[in-house]
Every structure is written in C-alpha cells, then in structure tokens.
Amino acid sequence: MPVLPATDFHCHSHFSDGALSPIELLELAKARDVRQLSITDHDTVNAYSSSLYASAASAGITLVTGCEISCQWQRRSIHVVGLNLDMASPSFDRAMTIQAKARENRAEKITEVLQRLGFDVMLPQVQALAGVGVIGRPHFAQHLVATNQMPSMAMAFKRVLGGGKPGDIKANWPTLETAVSWITDAGGVAVVAHPMKYKMTLTKLRGLLEEFVAAGGQGLEVLTGYQDAQRVSTLADLAQRYDLYSSAGSDFHQPGQPWAELGRVAALPDRCVPVWTLWS
Numbered sequence: 425m426p427v428l429p430a431t432d433f434h435c436h437s438h439f440s441d442g443a444l445s446p447i448e449l450l451e452l453a454k455a456r457d458v459r460q461l462s463i464t465d466h467d468t469v470n471a472y473s474s475s476l477y478a479s480a481a482s483a484g485i486t487l488v489t490g491c492e493i494s495c496q497w498q499r500r501s502i503h504v505v506g507l508n509l510d511m512a513s514p515s516f517d518r519a520m521t522i523q524a525k526a527r528e529n530r531a532e533k534i535t536e537v538l539q540r541l542g543f544d545v546m547l548p549q550v551q552a553l554a555g556v557g558v559i560g561r562p563h564f565a566q567h568l569v570a571t572n573q574m575p576s577m578a579m580a581f582k583r584v585l586g587g588g589k590p591g592d593i594k595a596n597w598p599t600l601e602t603a604v605s606w607i608t609d610a611g612g613v614a615v616v617a618h619p620m621k622y623k624m625t626l627t628k629l630r631g632l633l634e635e636f637v638a639a640g641g642q643g644l645e646v647l648t649g650y651q652d653a654q655r656v657s658t659l660a661d662l663a664q665r666y667d668l669y670s671s672a673g674s675d676f677h678q679p680g681q682p683w684a685e686l687g688r689v690a691a692l693p694d695r696c697v698p699v700w701t702l703w704s
C-alpha cells in the first residue's frame with residue numbers, strides 16, 4: 425500500500441469553519457501518528473504562520489501549505505484543494521482577498537434572505553461566531569441552533585442553508601478554470617475535493633474532470649473521510665483514466681464526527697500515484 429507516511433491533506437481550523445486552532449490540529453495529528461498534514465481552510469491560508477511550520481517540524485510532521493477554494497462549474501459549487509502553495513505568491517494573496525470579499529458579500533445576502541424568512545438574525549452575531557475565521561454557512565447554522573430557531577446544524581442545512589434552499593446564495597465564486605489557475609500560478613497542485621459529494625452522475629463527473637485537467641488540474645481526492653470501498657475504487661479508476669495524482673484527506677472540522685476524523689484516512693489503492701510524489 426503506497427500510503428506511507430500517514431497523510432491527511434484536507435482539514436479545517438478555526439480560520440474557516442473548523443473548531444480547533446492550527447496548533448491544536450497539529451497536536452491531534454501528532455497523537456494520531458499523522459506524518460504529513462495540510463490544513464485546507466475554505467478560501468484562506470491564515471492558518472499558516474512561520475511558528476506553525478516550526479511546531480510541525482518539532483512534532484515530526486511535514487506541513488504542506490494548502491487551501492480549499494470555492495468555485496463554480498456549470499452553476500454547481502465545486503471545491504478545489506490547492507496543495508504545496510507558495511505562500512509568498514502575490515497573485516495568490518490577491519485571490520484570497522477576492523474570496524474574502526465574495527464571502528462577506530454572500531453573508532450579507534444570506535442575512536437578508538433569513539430575515540425575510542422570519543428568522544431573527546443580524547450579521548454581527550454571525551460574524552462573532554465565525555471569530556477569527558472567514559464567515560460561511562455553518563456559522564449561520566450555528567446561530568440558528570444557538571438561538572433555538574433550529575434544532576440542529578443538520579436541520580438548518582436541510583431546511584434553509586443547504587443546496588437548493590433559499591440560504592444557499594450563489595456567491596460570486598470564480599470559475600473552475602480561475603480557481604485552478606490561482607493554485608498553479610502559486611506553484612501548487614490543484615486537487616478536486618470530495619468528488620462524490622456533488623451528487624453528480626459519473627458522466628457529469630467525467631465532464632468536470634476533463635475540464636479540470638484542461639485547466640491544469642493534476643489531482644483527485646480518491647480518499648475523503650469515510651467512503652465505501654466501491655466509491656474509492658471508482659475514484660481510483662477515474663484518477664487512472666485522467667492521469668491524475670491521488671490525494672487523501674479526512675475533511676475534519678471538529679472532534680466527534682466519526683465520518684471525518686483527523687488522520688483516519690484509509691490507504692490509497694496500489695494503482696494510485698500519491699500526489700506528494702510531485703514535490704517530495
């Protein structure tokens with residue numbers, strides 16, 4: 425099995441919608457024997473400080489700079505993970521500013537929609553929940569639960585914030601092509617995140633991958649959180665078919681979610697070429 429060392433190239437810190445600080449993520453990763461880690465917050469690389477790289481090194485963990493970028497393809501929201509990014513890239517810095525503005529703008533619209541639906545919500549309350557993190561739909565869900573307007577986060581998504589619901593405002597996300605070019609211009613490797621989460625047919629997914637490859641994308645998340653063997657096999661086949669390097673990540677956000685536990689990532693199938701062979 426080629427997954428050695430233990431790898432987790434997809435997780436979130438409190439700089440987006442995760443519960444833990446980057447240092448806490450590192451500590452948990454160490455406790456779980458993860459040897460290479462990428463913190464891939466939504467549309468921000470604020471988790472990466474020079475002290476974090478130093479802490480990773482002393483914990484014996486290779487820290488790979490990463491980010492999960494929101495974009496759109498054929499009116500669908502798609503997530504592309506950028507790995508091994510050059511943090512000093514001015515163009516990537518500009519891209520992060522664009523994404524931050526898109527998120528702020530979307531948050532204002534989500535607030536208006538929820539108010540119109542009769543919910544009690546003010547943007548500063550939700551911003552306070554996001555804390556140091558970039559604001560997203562989970563913070564709105566959190567507010568609705570905290571104020572007893574929704575019984576659970578899952579229900580908040582199901583009823584108002586999830587795909588196709590009124591609070592699922594289509595932000596001005598960049599195109600897939602633009603997101604990929606932001607990553608490659610910063611010397612990074614673009615990876616399609618959690619390919620099975622988009623609920624696409626296999627034909628659609630192939631269409632996405634064709635355009636992704638044409639745009640300069642090089643990787644596919646063959647392993648993401650908990651996934652049955654059949655899906656892993658389908659994704660490994662797709663990676664082979666499109667000559668994509670394979671990535672592996674938990675999509676961890678917080679402890680207590682067994683389907684997305686930090687470091688609990690299975691081994692890549694033998695026929696997969698690990699994405700990290702591109703830089704290590």
Ligand code: AMP
Pocket residue numbers: 441466494559560561562577578581582586677
């Ligand atoms: P955003 O980045 O603002 O579009 O929010 C997307 C995030 O919401 C995802 O990364 C998940 O962390 C979270 N999310 C999406 N769907 C659900 C759901 N049904 N229940 C709980 N969290 C969800």
Ligand code: MN
Pocket residue numbers: 436441466677
């Ligand atoms: Mn998230």
Ligand code: MN
Pocket residue numbers: 492503617618
């Ligand atoms: Mn995602």
Ligand code: MN
Pocket residue numbers: 434435436492675
């Ligand atoms: Mn994620």
